Amino acid sequence: MGKLSGGIYHNDTALINLQSIVFKKFILGNQLHPDCFPMLRYLDAFLVKQSVALYCSMGKENNPSYDISDLCGVTTSGGTESILLACLCARNYWYQMNPLLKTRNQKLxxxxxxxxxxxxxxxxxxxxxxxxxxxxxxDYVANVNLLESYIKKNKGTVCLLVSSAPNFPYGTTDPFAMFNSMSLKYGIPWHIDCCLGSYLNPFLQDTSIKPSFATLNCWSLSTDLHKYGYSAKGVSVLLSRNKNYRAYQYYKQTNWNGGLYGSPTLAGSRPGALVAVAAFTMLHIGLNGYKKCGFEISDSVIELKKFVSNGITVKLENGTIIQNPLKILGDPKVCVVAFTFKYSDESCYFLGDILAKKFGYHLSPLQKPAALHYALTRLSCTKENIERFEKCLIESLKEYYEKKLEAKEKGELKQNDGDTAALYGVAGSTVTAGVAGKVIETFLDVLYE
Ligand SMILES: Cc1ncc(COP(=O)(O)O)c(C=O)c1O
Incomplete structure (x- = not known):
């Protein structure tokens, strides 16, 4: 339990039972036909309204004139669809505002x-x-000091600024202030990707990394119900600052033989059962539930950061003692912790392979720099799992260094760093980078064989 980085966000039997009942009840539902499924329409709108409320929860008190009634959104099939739509919306908006760019087919x-x-x-x-x-x-956050020069360099063709809260690789949140002021100064839409921070962000204690429509001028924000919303896979929410802006993502066809056609997202028919499951999940967990999960996960992040930076002592068979060989990338505070060796001649991919093969911990390998990341969930943030992981990490480091010594004693120039390192070596080399694309293609092909 809890040995997977992200992937599965909870294992709450009562919740899974409820989700199964709701799924069955709405199994034929489709948001494309709101007239046939009025209850689904209600639940769909409910998810958006609740997400709006959560992503305005900070700052309204200091901004009494702030009116949340303009905020709106749609549900989508996941983080990727929310992001695709956010980009499409910004592109369509910018072309509308700058028709010459469209005429010239200028890439935005x-x-x-x-x-x-x-x-x-x-x-x-x-x-x-x-x-x-x-x-x-x-610190592994966007270098916002360069933002304005990038906007100027691209002379009116920038249609979207993007920041993450937090990002996938390092779990760090890009600082808001500069994105906010650049978006205001140049009128460029700004999207905050909260797909991962989803239903943890609104409960963060550190307000400097807590996104809120009431304090920021962001134009759209994506938040995934199927991550820390604890719903079944296939639901995310894309929030927009107002209906005018949201309309740029809509698809409308008034001239089709099949009648007037409109759809707010990429898909046509949409699996309504997933939206119903997400709505009942939200009701089941409730504000206090989300808050409790958020606190437990961020406490585990703090514990893990402390341990990885300062709590590791590895004792080798020959009496050598290695102290704190790893470092955390940046200062993550939400749910992901990424780390690597302090010295570049070590291979964290090999360490990751040992953690996986010997102890069953599957962390995600990162590139730039080579590192491992652990996305903590309700399964992994338990005291029991964190303590076990810490022991396994020390044991894996011991095996790593013993193997390295063994290779040295045998006169081998370098230890075999394993399959993951080989794969990332291929991807990272300018000579073989094309091969990595072929590897991905073959992997995807194999999924359907
Ligand atoms: C920051 C961030 N954005 C977007 C996504 C994409 O989400 P999905 O896999 O649901 O499409 C992820 C997924 O992990 C993510 O971490």
Missing amino acids: KIIMPESAHAAFYKASSYFNMECCLLPLTN
Whole structure:
């Protein structure tokens, strides 16, 4: 239990039973036909309204004139769809505001940190856009000091600024202030990707990393119900600052033989059962439940950061003692902790392979830099699991160093760093980078064989 990084977010039997009952009840539901499924329409809107309320929960008291009634949204099939739609919406809006760019078929740009999710690249490739990558600081957040120069350099073609709260690789949250002021100054839409922070963010104690429509000028925000909302896979929410802006993501066809057609998201028919499951999940867990889970997960993040940076002593058979060989990347506070060796001649992929093969802990390998990340969930944030993980990490480090010594004694120049390192070696080399694409393609093919 809890040995997987992210992936499965809870194992609450009562909740799974409830979800199964609700799924069965709504199994034929489809939001494409609100007239046939009025209850689904209600539950769909309920999810958006609750998400709006949670993502405004901070700052209203200092901003009495703030009116949340403009905020709106849609439910989608997951984080990726929410992000695709956020990009499409910004692109359509910018073309509408700058018709010459559309006439010239000018590719529009998304400025995003290097740590932004792969879904933004997917959006840029689907919608003929281009990603401009903001480098990261030493704290693994967007280097916002470069934001304005990037906007200026791209001379009116930037249609979207993106930040993450938090990002997938390092679990760090990009600082809000500069995105906020640049969005205001240049009138460029700003999307905050809260797909991962989802229903943890509204309960964070550190207000500097807590996104809220009431304090920020963001235009859209994605939050995944199927992550820390604890729902079944297939539901996310894309929130928008107002109905005018949201309309740029809608698809409308008034000229079709099949009648007037409109759809708010990418899919046509939509599996209503998932929306119903998500709504009942939200009601079942409730505000206090989300708050409790959030506190437990962020407490585990704090514990793990402390342990990885300062709590490790590895004693080798020959009496050598190695103290704290690992470092945390940045200062994550929400749910993900990423770490790597302090010295570049070590291979954290090999360490990850040992953790997986010997102890069953499957952490995610990262690139740039090579590192491992552990996304904590309700399964992994228990005291029992954290203590077990800490022991397994020390044991894995011991095996890692013993193997390294063994290789040295045998006169081998380098230990075999294992399959993961080999794979990432291929991906990271300019000579073999194309092969990595082929590996991905083959992997995807095999899934259907
Ligand atoms: C920050 C972030 N954004 C977007 C996504 C994409 O979400 P999905 O896998 O639901 O499409 C993820 C997934 O882990 C994520 O961590």
